[in-house]
Amino acid sequence: MTEQRYVAAIDQGTTSTRCMIFDHAGTVVSVDQKEHRQIFPQAGWVEHDAVEIWENVRTVTAGALAKADLTPSDIVSVGITNQRETALVWDRKTGEPVYNAIVWQDTRTDRIVTKLGGGDATKYTATTGLPLATYFSGPKVMWILENVEGVRERAEAGDLCFGTMDTWVLWNMTGGTDGGLHYTDPTNASRTLLMDLDSLTWDEGICADMGIPMSMLPEIKSSSEVYGKVRERGSLRGVPIAGILGDQQAATFGQACLSPGEAKNTYGTGNFVLLNTGTDKVMSKNGLLTTVCYKIGDQPTVYALEGSIAVTGSLVQWLRDNLGMIATAADIENDAKSVDDNGGAYFVPAFSGLFAPHWRSDARGAIVGLTRFVNKGHLARAVLEATAYQSREVIEAMNADSGVDLEVLKVDGGMVVNELLMQFQSDILGVDVVRPVVAETTALGAAYAAGLAVDFWASEDEIRENWAEDKTWTPSMDDAEREKLFAGWKKAVTRTLDWVDDE
Ligand SMILES: Nc1ncnc2c1ncn2[C@@H]1O[C@H](COP(=O)(O)OP(=O)(O)O)[C@@H](O)[C@H]1O
Numbered sequence: 240m241t242e243q244r245y246v247a248a249i250d251q252g253t254t255s256t257r258c259m260i261f262d263h264a265g266t267v268v269s270v271d272q273k274e275h276r277q278i279f280p281q282a283g284w285v286e287h288d289a290v291e292i293w294e295n296v297r298t299v300t301a302g303a304l305a306k307a308d309l310t311p312s313d314i315v316s317v318g319i320t321n322q323r324e325t326a327l328v329w330d331r332k333t334g335e336p337v338y339n340a341i342v343w344q345d346t347r348t349d350r351i352v353t354k355l356g357g358g359d360a361t362k363y364t365a366t367t368g369l370p371l372a373t374y375f376s377g378p379k380v381m382w383i384l385e386n387v388e389g390v391r392e393r394a395e396a397g398d399l400c401f402g403t404m405d406t407w408v409l410w411n412m413t414g415g416t417d418g419g420l421h422y423t424d425p426t427n428a429s430r431t432l433l434m435d436l437d438s439l440t441w442d443e444g445i446c447a448d449m450g451i452p453m454s455m456l457p458e459i460k461s462s463s464e465v466y467g468k469v470r471e472r473g474s475l476r477g478v479p480i481a482g483i484l485g486d487q488q489a490a491t492f493g494q495a496c497l498s499p500g501e502a503k504n505t506y507g508t509g510n511f512v513l514l515n516t517g518t519d520k521v522m523s524k525n526g527l528l529t530t531v532c533y534k535i536g537d538q539p540t541v542y543a544l545e546g547s548i549a550v551t552g553s554l555v556q557w558l559r560d561n562l563g564m565i566a567t568a569a570d571i572e573n574d575a576k577s578v579d580d581n582g583g584a585y586f587v588p589a590f591s592g593l594f595a596p597h598w599r600s601d602a603r604g605a606i607v608g609l610t611r612f613v614n615k616g617h618l619a620r621a622v623l624e625a626t627a628y629q630s631r632e633v634i635e636a637m638n639a640d641s642g643v644d645l646e647v648l649k650v651d652g653g654m655v656v657n658e659l660l661m662q663f664q665s666d667i668l669g670v671d672v673v674r675p676v677v678a679e680t681t682a683l684g685a686a687y688a689a690g691l692a693v694d695f696w697a698s699e700d701e702i703r704e705n706w707a708e709d710k711t712w713t714p715s716m717d718d719a720e721r722e723k724l725f726a727g728w729k730k731a732v733t734r735t736l737d738w739v740d741d742e
């Protein structure tokens with residue numbers, strides 16, 4: 240009987256919002272997707288219109304149901320997954336955001352984080368697992384409180400809510416101003432710089448340092464439990480909302496990296512490598528983040544080490560949208576195939592500074608090694624190679640921190656259709672790279688979390704059984720060539736540092 244029923248997942252990503260419906264085998268039954276505007280008010284700032292995003296959630300939810308010709312009674316539960324860190328503050332009485340959502344890539348909090356740390360970027364690392372960096376939500380909320388008129392008073396009066404996009408979507412789906420639930424899960428909360436990684440509670444001292452009233456913060460629930468039901472006017476009316484995972488943790492879950500030592504790399508706007516470290520919290524000495532991987536109901540918390548890379552697929556977008564060098568993202572592969580190598584050119588896309596393992600907000604992008612020999616094909620290769628080198632940097636750091644020597648890297652995300660990139664990734668790492676049949680692992684992971692909570696899937700074993708390989712790439716580059724290329728990359732990275740002057 241269960242085979243006739245389905246689980247839905249809402250994936251609120253950086254560039255688009257999707258709703259996907261899955262059956263019991265984890266197969267995609269239908270998808271609907273809509274992009275939203277990327278707002279760049281000034282250099283280094285990135286915002287989203289949260290009202291537009293909520294409208295898109297409604298549109299794609301209705302769209303996915305219609306495409307599969309399903310009604311809410313066919314759906315056992317719905318999960319939410321989301322771009323992480325992106326911070327929103329809204330009025331709990333009117334439902335109106337006080338400012339656009341400040342996106343994870345935004346670097347406007349540069350000076351705020353430097354001041355907070357007083358020269359020590361690791362000030363909150365022991366508690367939160369994170370370095371002080373512009374990437375995380377807390378300083379973004381601080382910026383809103385300090386810079387949007389009247390907001391601090393309203394926050395102190397208890398009128399405002401803070402949330403990452405999971406919370407915004409959940410609050411609206413469950414009724415908004417009419418009883419909306421103000422909850423988040425530990426994977427999202429662990430990206431705010433405000434949560435204690437051991438107790439999974441908000442740290443009052445850090446909140447006080449940032450001037451963030453505790454009344455603004457959502458309640459931290461688990462990643463898999465029934466939080467509530469969709470509001471009566473919603474197209475999924477009455478369906479239990481039963482899973483919340485940040486998108487990279489959701490992809491880890493959807494890739495069935497459910498045992499310590501298993502890792503995945505997601506190739507989207509940025510790249511995010513997560514290694515499941517089990518119930519052990521591994522603190523990084525090599526520039527990685529310690530984060531919550533998932534917490535299923537009242538089971539013990541599972542942690543992960545994460546290597547977050549800010550710019551990978553978005554570099555391909557930049558080539559398309561800002562330079563017009565390619566017409567579609569897929570064109571980059573043909574251009575790259577027109578040459579045998581990078582011709583000596585390296586492209587370091589430090590557009591938001593450099594994230595893991597460097598954490599250098601003073602870095603900016605650079606193309607180095609240019610000669611008159613370099614042509615469009617070489618640059619296309621340099622663009623794709625940048626993703627693979629950055630991935631190797633964080634995987635090396637992971638090995639140093641955890642001792643785990645990956646035998647195989649599971650991959651997913653929008654860039655993994657690029658065969659040249661996948662082969663180069665395997666070559667530059669010297670390990671097998673494997674892509675699963677269902678590459679939509681982010682939405683799948685959220686669906687699994689929501690399905691486990693209502694016993695649609697009985698256990699994590701069923702999730703492991705559903706995972707199936709589509710294609711594997713094996714290394715074909717000799718060691719000397721591999722190390723020569725990677726040494727070139729490391730040298731190129733040094734050329735991007737110390738670029739932004741302190742004003
Ligand atoms: N064939 C391709 N080669 C290289 N990059 C690609 C290709 N197709 C899509 N991309 C990149 O993949 C990214 C989209 O991946 P996706 O997983 O949908 O992103 P996100 O979830 O971060 O919004 C875009 O940045 C796009 O430039």
Ligand SMILES: O=P(O)(O)OC[C@H](O)CO
Binds near residue numbers: 252
């Ligand atoms: O929406 P994505 O896939 O670009 O993922 C964004 C990450 O969650 C940022 O930490």
